[in-house]
Amino acid sequence: MQAIHVQNSLTRQKELFKPIEEGYVGLYVCGPTVYSDVHLGNCRTFVSFDVIYRYLRFAGYKVRYIRNITDVGHLEGDADSDAEDKISKKARLEKLEPMEVVQHYTLGFHDMMQLFNTLPPSIEPRATGHIIEQIEMIDQILANGYAYEANGSVYFDTPKYIAEGKPYGTLSGRVVEDLLQESRTNLKNQDEKRSPSDFALWIKADERHLMRWPSKWSIGFPGWHLECSAMSRKYLGAEFDIHGGGNDLKFPHHENEIAQNVGACSHGGARYWLHTNMLLMNGRKMSKSDGNTITPLQLLTGESEHVSKGFSPMVIRFFILQAHYSSTLDLTDDGLIAAEKGYHRLMEAQRNLLALSTTATSGALDVEIEDGISKLYEHMNDDFNTPRTLAALFDLSSKINGLAGGQIGLDKIGAAVLDRLKTEFVSFTQEVLGLLPTESAGGNSAVLEGLMSLILDIRKQARNDKNWNTADKIRDTLAELDVEVKDAKDGSTWTIK
Ligand SMILES: [Zn+2]
Structure with a gap:
C-alpha cells in the first residue's frame, strides 16, 4: 500500500x-x-x-x-x-x-x-x-x-x-x-x-x-x-x-x-x-452581479465574452488538474488555450508510447525511466499533487517522443521497462487523472452520449424560449458535422450520417 x-x-x-x-x-x-x-x-x-x-x-x-x-x-x-x-x-x-x-x-x-x-x-x-x-x-x-x-x-x-x-x-x-x-x-x-x-x-x-x-x-x-x-x-x-x-x-x-x-x-x-480552494476568473472571484462569471455550458460551447472559443470536457479537466486542489485556480482564456495544447501533447505522447517496441533486454535509459515512474507515485502520494504528477508525465513524454522520433535509439530502453512504462503512463493518465484520449469520445461512447443529450437539452430550451437563432445554429452546426437531428413530439433524436 x-x-x-x-x-x-x-x-x-x-x-x-x-x-x-x-x-x-x-x-x-x-x-x-x-x-x-x-x-x-x-x-x-x-x-x-x-x-x-x-x-x-x-x-x-x-x-x-x-x-x-x-x-x-x-x-x-x-x-x-x-x-x-x-x-x-x-x-x-x-x-x-x-x-x-x-x-x-x-x-x-x-x-x-x-x-x-x-x-x-x-x-x-x-x-x-x-x-x-x-x-x-x-x-x-x-x-x-x-x-x-x-x-x-x-x-x-x-x-x-x-x-x-x-x-x-x-x-x-x-x-x-x-x-x-x-x-x-x-x-x-x-x-x-x-x-x-x-x-x-x-x-x-x-x-x-x-x-x-x-x-x-x-x-x-x-x-x-x-x-x-x-x-x-x-x-x-x-x-x-x-x-x-x-x-x-x-x-x-x-x-x-x-x-x-x-x-x-x-x-x-x-x-x-x-x-x-476557490475557482477564480481573470484573477477575481466569480460573481454573477458584476458579470465575472461563466457556466460550464458556456465554457464548453464558447458562448461567453470571457473565452475566445469552446473547450472540450477533457481540456477543462486537464486545466483543473494543473492546479493543486487546495490552491486557488484562476480561469483565463490564455490558461485554457495552454491547457488545450498541454492535453494534446500528453495524448500524443501516449499514442507514441503505445506504438513503441524494442528488442533490447536492458538499456542506458532504464534507471531514469524507472525513476520517472516512481515520481508519479511520489507526487500523488504527496496530498494528491496533480500539477506535479502532470509535470512528471511530461518529463516522461519528452523521452517517449525522443524514442518515437528517433533522436533516442530504441536500444536505450529494455523491453521490460518499456512495458512497465506503457502500463504506468496509461494508468496515471487515464485511470488516476481520468484524462481520456479524444478518440475514445467517438462512436457512441458515454461521453458523446452525454454531450449530445446536453446539446439537445440546450436546443430544446432555446425552442421553448422561442430563441430560434440558437436552436437553428445548433441544428446547422450539427448538420455540418454530419449529425442529423430529428424532432419528434416527445423529444429529439440524433444519428451520425
Ligand atoms: Zn455537507
Whole structure:
C-alpha cells in the first residue's frame, strides 16, 4: 500500500493517512444543492475529489465514496428560519413540484459529471430520503442536552456546547468568542434563538414552504447542516476516514456538522478533512452581479465574452488538474488555450508510447525511466499533487517522443521497462487523472452520449424560449458535422450520417 500524506484542515498539518480499517476508506463529499445548474466551481471540487477517489482505489483501497444530493433544507443566504428553502422557492416561482426541480437539476448534474469523466460515487444519498435519520439525530442531540426547542423549531445550543469545552471553531479557525458575539443585526427573525451562533436542526415550516414533514416538534423540515451528519454516520459510521468539500463550506456547514456529530454521539465524524480552494476568473472571484462569471455550458460551447472559443470536457479537466486542489485556480482564456495544447501533447505522447517496441533486454535509459515512474507515485502520494504528477508525465513524454522520433535509439530502453512504462503512463493518465484520449469520445461512447443529450437539452430550451437563432445554429452546426437531428413530439433524436 502507498504511504499517502494529506493536508488535514482539522489539524492544519500534512499527515500520513491511516485508515480506520486497514485497506478500506470511507470518503464523504458534500454534493450539490439541486435548485440550479451546477456551477463551474462545484465542477472543480467534484473533479478534484474524483481524482482523490480514483487514486485511493488505484493505490489498492476499497473505497466507499458518498456524495450527497441536497434536495431540502438549504436556505437562501444560508440563514435559518426567515429565509426560504432554495428548492422550495424555485418550485413556487416556476409552479413546479419541488421534486420536479430536484429531478431536472440532478439529471443535469449527472450529465455534466459524466462529461467531465468523473466516476459516480458508491452511494448518492438524498436529504429527503433520510428525514427519519435526521429526526433521530435531533432526538439524540436533545437527549444529550445540546439542543432546545422553541416554537416548533429545534436549535443547536452552541454556548452550552462550547462551555463544556467541545470543539467549535477548530476546523474553520473561527474564534469562539467572536462566534458567540456575532451581531444580530444581519439575522432576521432570530428571537427564537438563545444565542446568535445557534443554528437550526429542525425548522417549523411556514405556509409558503412546500417541502414539509411531520415531527413531534412541528410540521417542518431539517436544517441544511444536519443531512451530512446523518448520512455520513449512516453509511460510514460515527467515525470515518475522509470528509471533503469546497472551503467555502468550512463555516458554518462543516463546523456545524462536527458539532452535531459530537452532540449526538461524542464522535466528530471524519478524521481527515480535505478542502478544495476557490475557482477564480481573470484573477477575481466569480460573481454573477458584476458579470465575472461563466457556466460550464458556456465554457464548453464558447458562448461567453470571457473565452475566445469552446473547450472540450477533457481540456477543462486537464486545466483543473494543473492546479493543486487546495490552491486557488484562476480561469483565463490564455490558461485554457495552454491547457488545450498541454492535453494534446500528453495524448500524443501516449499514442507514441503505445506504438513503441524494442528488442533490447536492458538499456542506458532504464534507471531514469524507472525513476520517472516512481515520481508519479511520489507526487500523488504527496496530498494528491496533480500539477506535479502532470509535470512528471511530461518529463516522461519528452523521452517517449525522443524514442518515437528517433533522436533516442530504441536500444536505450529494455523491453521490460518499456512495458512497465506503457502500463504506468496509461494508468496515471487515464485511470488516476481520468484524462481520456479524444478518440475514445467517438462512436457512441458515454461521453458523446452525454454531450449530445446536453446539446439537445440546450436546443430544446432555446425552442421553448422561442430563441430560434440558437436552436437553428445548433441544428446547422450539427448538420455540418454530419449529425442529423430529428424532432419528434416527445423529444429529439440524433444519428451520425
Ligand atoms: Zn455537507
